Amino acid sequence: MATAELRQNDGTIAITFSNGATGAFPFIWLKDNDPAGFHPQTQERVTDLTAIDLDVKASAVEADDSTLTISWDGEDTKTVYQLDWLAAHVPGQYAADPAKTGFKHWRTDLGADGIPRANAKEVLESDAALKEWLKQTQIFGYSIVEGLDDNTEAGMDVARRIGFLRETNFGVTFEVQSKPNPNNLAYTPIALPLHTDLTNQELPPGFQFLHCLANEAVGGGSLFCDGYAIAEDLQKEDPEAFELLSTVSVPFRFHDGEVDIRARKKVINLDEDGTIIEICFNAHLADIFDLEPTLMTRYYRAYRKYMAMTRSKDYVVTLKLKGGEMVVFDNRRVLHGRDAFDPNTGFRHLHGCYVDRGEFESRLRVLSR
Template sequence: MSATTTRTGSGRIAIGEDDVSHCESAPVTWGAELSKSMPGADYDAVTGSDSGLLRWLRFLRDSGVAVLRGTPREPLSVLALAGLIGPARATNFGEHFDVASKPEPTSNAYTALGLLCHTDLPNWERPPDYQLLHCLENDADGGDSILVDGFHAAETLRLREPAAFRLLSQSPIDFRFEDRESDIRFRAPTIGLDEVGTVTEVRFNFAVMDAIDAPAGQMGALCRALRAFAAVIRNPALECRYRLRPGELLVFDNRRVLHGRAAFDPSTGRRHLQGCYVDRDQLLSRIRVWSDLRRCN
């Protein structure tokens, strides 16, 4: 049996089953309704059967987000959990990273500040595909995770303001991250399209956006287009809000799903997540291999 992504009568996304031969992606978009029922599965069910793992991977591929519940809470177990998909991909932040408030942070992620929804590392030529965030502790007041489906947001912009959509899909933006050890930069459109105009990628992160380099006559329109897209992304109707519980692993498609968080108060408790990245190629390969094995059995 294989996974299908469907909407229930309440509008929520649910994990279902159908013919195991279903191997092609069937993307489904979502909005704030995801807050009512975050899709996911239990760790034991996913690791205890090939069909459970296959259903979870396919759902993650199609919806762009899923939670794994009841995971081991030992430090660095996020790297073992990543192995359900493939090897962790190292970046300038290392093979894994800790999301917690700490002194002298190199990123706003390492503070208690609220974070506007964004995609990670758009300054890389190939940004990381899937991000894993493993909750070890979350006792502080605030700090709820915020998720926005970038495909839904981009299509909303295309419908409401087609000129702004066209500009953001055609005009490259400079992104750059620099600290004592790294200077990583890349130039690409905010909205990536394939050859038939389907949205395939979103790069949106004001924190690593460099000075805008555009023709003088286009500068005003480009800034207005970015503001228009930001307004769509910040629309509460598109925001999924979810409070991660200790032992939960949140996985999302970083080139599709924008993520942020509400501010939290570190004096009321500790909030500690550990994260890493994995490549989409590994996820798709795992789906194909397990699908073939299931057919043969």
């Protein structure tokens, strides 16, 4: 049986739930979350917060096995809350989120053999397989789907199992192959050092899908590293470099005959708790740095250090994708690159698309219902 105590001095109701857990619920929060204030069909909040007095006061409270009933000062109506719902939303504690799987930061200890793998047919046909694959991809930041049919729709169909595709100036899907008149270094045969894509975008795409249709040329191996693991190690080894990369933004730009897309980004992005939540690193898209000279020199040292770490054998996992395999990775965490290849020795063709983190996480939540 839960117990509830009215605390007029700090404007809260203190609840001790039947399992011993406790929580303090501010009056204004309780009013804002009155169950009657949510649309019965859409579950969206329809309460108008400005219609509630900021100093609203509860005058009495009563708990039984499953509900908490509040009487409000100066009002005739009472509000009834489910205790289970209150227990799941204790202020100061993040509500459980099935999309937040946690991350395993990896270095070369994981190796190419340690990359999570999934079968395309299973992911297409089974929600359980889809969920497990998404979880592993989220935890490690990358995975390989194998057994794809030999056509450009096959990988995109797997991506659409998650959600809609993120369109960019390169299209809804894109062909990574050596092309005449390329507008992007990916469409040449030259080596691409480790990078995250489209750091010049206001919101760089979340998950990237590269379906290998052919990889017959000499060269063309793939490289990956965990940008979070590198940032974590940098923080320990070189706090000044970490501080600069996580507080100073620099300009990124992509421009061709059609577009001129620019954004300022920090290389290492943290949430309000200091947890690493995003890496933006792309030497090809880095625009002309415009920092004040003293800061510029310090920044270059930090930026170059992160770059050097992305080249270190301590972090880089290499593999050569085979036809029928698709690598999937969190583009805002895992850096990718490739070795140069010789297009005269064979055909190389990857078909790509993106799905943003929001769609990915939403699918994980819906599959966890």
